[in-house]
Amino acid sequence: MIFWHVGGTILAFRYVFRDPNVDLRFLALGALLPDLIDKPIGTLLFADTFESGQIFGHSLLFSSMLMILVLLFTSRGAWRRRLMALAIGSLFHLVLDGMWTVKETLLWPAFGWGFPPGPEAYWGSLLERLGANPWIITQEALGIIYLMYLWRKADLGKVERRSELWTAGTIHA
Numbered sequence: 001m002i003f004w005h006v007g008g009t010i011l012a013f014r015y016v017f018r019d020p021n022v023d024l025r026f027l028a029l030g031a032l033l034p035d036l037i038d039k040p041i042g043t044l045l046f047a048d049t050f051e052s053g054q055i056f057g058h059s060l061l062f063s064s065m066l067m068i069l070v071l072l073f074t075s076r077g078a079w080r081r082r083l084m085a086l087a088i089g090s091l092f093h094l095v096l097d098g099m100w101t102v103k104e105t106l107l108w109p110a111f112g113w114g115f116p117p118g119p120e121a122y123w124g125s126l127l128e129r130l131g132a133n134p135w136i137i138t139q140e141a142l143g144i145i146y147l148m149y150l151w152r153k154a155d156l157g158k159v160e161r162r163s164e165l166w167t168a169g170t171i172h173a
Contacts, residue, residue: 001035001136001139001140001143002032002140002143003140003141003143003144003147004096004139004140004142004143005031005032005035005092005093005096005143006028006031006032006143006147007142007143007144007145007146007147007150008031008092008096008139008142008143008146009027009028009030009031009089009092009093009096010024010027010028010031010146010147010150011146012092012095012096013027013085013088013089013092017088020170020172021081021170022081022085022169022170023081023082023085023168023169023170024085024165024169024170024171025165025166025169026082026083026085026086026089026169027085027086027088027089028089029086029089030085030086030087030088030089030090030092030093031089031090031092031093031096032089032093033057033086033089033090033093034054034057034058034062034063034090034093034094034097035053035057035093036057037056037057037062038052038053038054038055038056038057038058039053041055041056042054042055042115042118043118050115050117051117051118052105052115052116052117052118053118054097054099054102054105054115054118055105055108055115056108057090058093058094058097058099058102058105058106059105059106059107059108060094060099060106060107061108061109062090063087063090063091063094066086066087066090067084067087067088067091070083070084070086070087082169094106102116104116150171150173153173154171154172154173155173156171
């Protein structure tokens with residue numbers, strides 16, 4: 001769920017923090033980071049071990065450690081702001097995934113070292129699961145709708161506005 005995470009994270013961040021200077025590139029990457037880590041590890045590389053696409057990256061420990069490492073190893077300035085946006089994006093990912101309903105993963109390793117198994121044949125049954133769960137399609141549509149709204153509000157149809165987004169990571173909407 002790419003658009004749900006990116007659109008939902010940007011919307012939530014802009015509503016909660018109201019920071020027009022956040023680097024949206026890092027925020028969006030953070031919104032996808034738990035899936036970028038967990039899906040390949042849990043469903044491809046070590047599918048027999050984990051049997052899930054929600055493992056380490058979907059834990060509160062991961063996002064917390066990411067934030068702590070940023071605070072410990074960066075000094076004030078642009079890079080810290082960017083990396084904090086990455087960490088905050090990963091926290092918003094957990095909220096948008098509803099990870100509080102999977103306490104074994106969210107609070108890993110407090111309830112043991114294992115993770116609850118996900119659907120069998122994760123990639124093979126992906127389209128079937130999408131068709132069986134209209135909420136997933138609705139979430140993606142909501143993400144697309146918000147991103148389209150933001151595109152229009154920030155006037156990203158203009159080359160100079162898109163250039164500012166790609167080079168500085170900011171929009172003025």
